[in-house]
Amino acid sequence: xxxxxxxxxxxxxxxxxxxxxxxxxxxxxxxxxxxxxxxxxxxxxxxxxxxxxxxxxxxxxxxxxxxxxxxxxxxxxxxxxxxxxxxxxxxxxxxxxxxxxxxxxxxxxxxxxxxxxxxxxxxxxxxxxxxxxxxxxxxxxxxxxxxxxxxxxxxxxxxxxxxxxxxxxxxxxxxxxxxxxxxxxxxxxxxxxxxxxxxxxxxxxxxxxxxxxxxxxxxxxxxxxxxxxxxxxxxxxxxxxxxxxxx
Numbered sequence: 442x443x444x445x446x447x448x449x450x451x452x453x454x455x456x457x458x459x460x461x462x463x464x465x466x467x468x469x470x471x472x473x474x475x476x477x478x479x480x481x482x483x484x485x486x487x488x489x490x491x492x493x494x495x496x497x498x499x500x501x502x503x504x505x506x507x508x509x510x511x512x513x514x515x516x517x518x519x520x521x522x523x524x525x526x527x528x529x530x531x532x533x534x535x536x537x538x539x540x541x542x543x544x545x546x547x548x549x550x551x552x553x554x555x556x557x558x559x560x561x562x563x564x565x566x567x568x569x570x571x572x573x574x575x576x577x578x579x580x581x582x583x584x585x586x587x588x589x590x591x592x593x594x595x596x597x598x599x600x601x602x603x604x605x606x607x608x609x610x611x612x613x614x615x616x617x618x619x620x621x622x623x624x625x626x627x628x629x630x631x632x633x634x635x636x637x638x639x640x641x642x643x644x645x646x647x648x649x650x651x652x653x654x655x656x657x658x659x660x661x662x663x664x665x666x667x668x669x670x671x672x673x674x675x676x677x678x679x680x681x682x683x684x685x686x687x688x
Contacts, residue, residue: 449616491574
């Protein structure tokens with residue numbers, strides 16, 4: 442059986458009422474889901490950063506060990522060449538061994554310089570690494586708190602929300618597809634999610650623009666679906682809202 446315009450308006454207003462209640466429940470949760478997601482991303486980023494710093498510190502420590510081993514090797518070669526110097530038979534051998542000692546001495550100096558640089562680098566990176574660890578610990582605590590808040594609020598509101606969603610799905614079946622598409626488009630475009638609004642003090646309660654008296658009369662007669670000339674929302678009279686059984 443074909444619905445009258447009045448029945449269509451009542452079905453639309455009932456759906457709007459249900460969606461408004463769902464919106465309010467989600468507003469109670471507020472920004473918590475986003476805050477939790479942001480904190481999760483921040484924790485993951487810090488963990489990656491810490492892992493990178495740890496790898497760099499380990500590589501630098503390995504480089505220091507390598508340089509220390511090079512110093513030991515150079516020191517052993519110097520001892521060897523100095524022993525050989527005692528048995529040289531001519532100036533050419535003496536000069537060659539002396540040159541080798543100088544080379545190994547320079548090698549030791551270069552390695553010692555590198556070790557000092559590595560030590561300075563480790564000190565700087567360790568400071569950043571320790572700060573990142575402290576930040577990670579702080580962020581993990583914040584995340585735990587926010588997750589707890591979200592879990593509590595979700596537990597308190599989930600049952601109500603699911604019940605309202607089921608009612609909204611059922612209410613949607615009472616609205617013809619063309620109207621439902623228009624309603625959903627209006628709801629998606631509105632910051633407050635209101636697609637169906639009443640007249641309040643001779644104005645649209647969605648955008649607060651004045652509605653001419655003749656148009657108000659047309660709305661009260663419920664002979665056709667009328668939208669606000671300014672915001673496009675579907676307009677219903679206050680009396681109709683009293684006739685719709687609260688969800």
